[in-house]
Amino acid sequence: MTREPIRVANFSGYFGDRRSAVDEAMAGDRFDVLVGDYLAEITLAALSAAYQRDPRRGYVDYFVDQVRPHLAAIADRGIKVVTNAGGFHPAGLAAALRDEIAAAGVELRVAHVDGDNILDELPRLRRDGHRFDNLDGGAPLADWAATPFAANAYLGGWGVAAALDSGADIVVCGRVTDASLTVGPAAWWHGWHASDFDALAGAVVAGHIIECGPHAVGGNFSGFLDIPHRTVPGFPIAEIAADGSCVVTKHARDGGAVTRDTVTAQIMYEIQGPVYLNPDVTVRLDDLRVRDVGPDRVAVSGALGGPPPHTTKVAIFGPIGFSVVNTVFVTSPHIEEKIALIRDQLMPGLPDGVTLDLTPIGTPAADPESQWAATVALRVMATAPTADALAEADLARRLGSLYLQGIPGYYHDGAAGLHSSPRPRIDYWPGLLPLTVLDHRAVLDDGRRVAAAIPPTTDVVAQPVHPEPREAPLPDRVTRAPLGLVAHARSGDKGGNSNVGIWTRDPRVWLWLRGFLSSDELRRLLPEAKDLDVDRHEFPELQAVHFVIRGLLGTGGSSNTRVDQVGKAIGEYLRSRQVLIPDDLLAGDDSDRDPTTEEQR
Known part of the structure; x- marks a missing residue:
């Protein structure tokens, strides 16, 4: 029997998103599953550093604060919660949530999804012949100068589905794909199989649309002037049908709007072309259709699916040095000449390995009507392989010494000051690894491990080649x-x-x-x-x-x-x-x- 569409509500699009979002969602319209995405690529690297400093951490601490007041309501209403707030240590977050649930005296089961963190396995995997070829350039990881301190494979949604099917109420993940937070619940709800590629493709599209939270409701939208109540846009809901098609909407009480354009904007976001790769399915976006079906209701259909590739992406991070950034200000006229003089005055005596990058921001007005209309901000960044080299370069001292000998009108923001404290620079290596190598599983609250379903077949699909347009003559007007x-x-x-x-x-x-x-x-x-x-x-x-x-x-x-x-x-x-x-x-x-x-x- 075909079930009604599952209603999946998003409450987070990135680490640092609005912390009141769980409160807002719980006070809003009905939904079945609450999903929260916290992990941009660099976020995982930052959480890895926290985990290395304290093995009890490495997850998104404030998620616990967000969900704590609502544990009783989540249990009473039968809501499922799925999140990648587990970061580098999903087992740690799952344990912290169980403590909170026990203190609240409610009945909720917590599981976590494991298998994405392969940092400790890197040496063995490389000995076994896995090259971790770069997704963009094809070079092997052996060519990379950095030493990895984080390596997480992108997992699909079947670990989440297995956890829900085993009775979990809250599922904590690490580096699953952003869309997998939605694909897993949809597959569980509708009873899909790993070969239901068209349905899975539709769920990936739905997950992609809502994964960035307010993006689909008018946030970060080029038509923002037409968005009502845009100061605080709400969070989206995807109603996913058994065939994978969906309707995107929002909580009626919240601000923002869901329109064809806000949804199209998110579809266009961070894709590589009409072929969208996921560990569960290869999605074809060519015939995707988006149409308004009511106020704040947009139907999305037409996604086609096929077998996924046999490899998945592995996000590998490693340190490559340090940087210091300061900003000074340059006032017209002669902007280019003034910046050139600043560069010339900063360069002498720089320690070996220190590089300067000067970026002017803005263009002065031809006839400025205020001082600020005549002003360009000059961002000065120093980079070096070591913090000691940057300390020796002392960018703040160099910039601070130019007031009497430099360009006319030189100054910095006195309220912000100048500083020389170095920050680490982290490089990123998107490697490839066969899916069959990974031990993707759900770990239940009783310690049982349930293996995630695997695709019955894989395939490699290249992006289509679309010819360049022919140059057409312009009309007369x-x-x-x-x-x-x-x-x-x-x-x-x-x-x-x-x-x-x-x-x-x-x-x-x-x-x-x-x-x-x-x-x-x-x-x-x-x-x-x-x-x-x-x-x-x-x-x-x-x-x-x-x-x-x-x-x-x-x-x-x-x-x-x-x-x-x-x-x-x-x-x-x-x-x-x-x-x-x-x-x-x-x-x-x-x-x-x-x-x-x-x-x-």
Whole structure:
């Protein structure tokens, strides 16, 4: 018998998300499962460091504080809770929760999912011939200069499903994929098998949409001006049917909005193209359809699934040195010359191995009407292999010595001060490891271990190749205007690569957009990408063009020196670029027109 859709409510999108979210969800609409995602890639490395300092830790402590007041209600209402707050030590978090449950005098069973942490197994696995080939460049881990201090494989959702099927009420995970927090409950609820690839694909899409919490409800959204009550957007709910299709909604009492565009924005976030890989299923997003079916209700269907790849990603982290960052300010005129002089004055006598990176932020107005409109912030970063080298370089002292001998108008923020305290730099290696090597299992509160289901078959599916558009002649009447007048965008990171999706709801704009946005045009709009490989794909059902910009983020956000470390603002930068847009695409929406645009007739 087909069960009604499972209602999965998200309450966390990252480590540091709104701590009141569990309170909000418990006071909101009905749901069956509460899921919380805390683990960005670098978060796991930070939790690993905490675990090394104190083996009793390594998990997200404040999750315990979030859930403690609601244990009785969770038990009374039969709610299941699934979270990756276990981080580097899911068994430790499970034990802490059992103590809280005992103190509250309620009946709840806690299980944890194990098998992702393979740090101690790395030497043996490498002796057995596993190379941990880099997901981007293909080089073996042996080529990496860093010494790993964290290595966690990305697990699918079947360990979560096994725990729920064995009677667990709360399931604590480490590094499962973000979507697995939703896939596991959906598979358990509907009784899916490991070969139900289309249903699993739909659940992966649902999990991807809600994994970042308020993203799907209008947070970090290029159309934020149209979002009601946007100060505190709520958290999403996915209603997942037996065939894997879903409706995305939110708690009625909360702020924000769920629309086709807010959902499309999250679909575009941190993907590598129309083929979306997961340890349980390979998802094809080509024919994904998104449609409004009511206020704050968006139906998502059309995901197709196939066997997953035989390997899964392993996030490996290791130290590569230290950094110190300070900010000083430069006022026009002669910005470039002033920055050059600062660089020249900082360089002499730098210890061996210390590198300086100076990044100006902003552009002064031609005729500034305030001092701040004439000002550029100059971020000065020093990096070195050792903390001692940075201490010897003493960046704060160097910057502090330039007041009487440097550029005119030199200053720093006196309230923030200058500092020389080094911070570790952590490099990231996305390796590959066969799924069959992993011991993916659920560990129950009585000590029993239940093996996770494994895919009956695997396959390798490459991203499709979409031809570049042919250059089309411009119509007679065009206007130079920001791209964002006619298109939305969302960008994110996948290791050292940045992705960006650009889409529209207007079919007329889509015909122009897919012909205009070539890889070469993207490189023109984003000068940092001019020498980089760019993958381009089209999503006709979503009316989106999607790009992966390879190497824009170095080897990953934890180690590159960009100010926007993980590419969050690239989409908005592209929307700000002025391009020639056919007038008929701008007609009828004068309220959004920029009166300063330069018209070409």
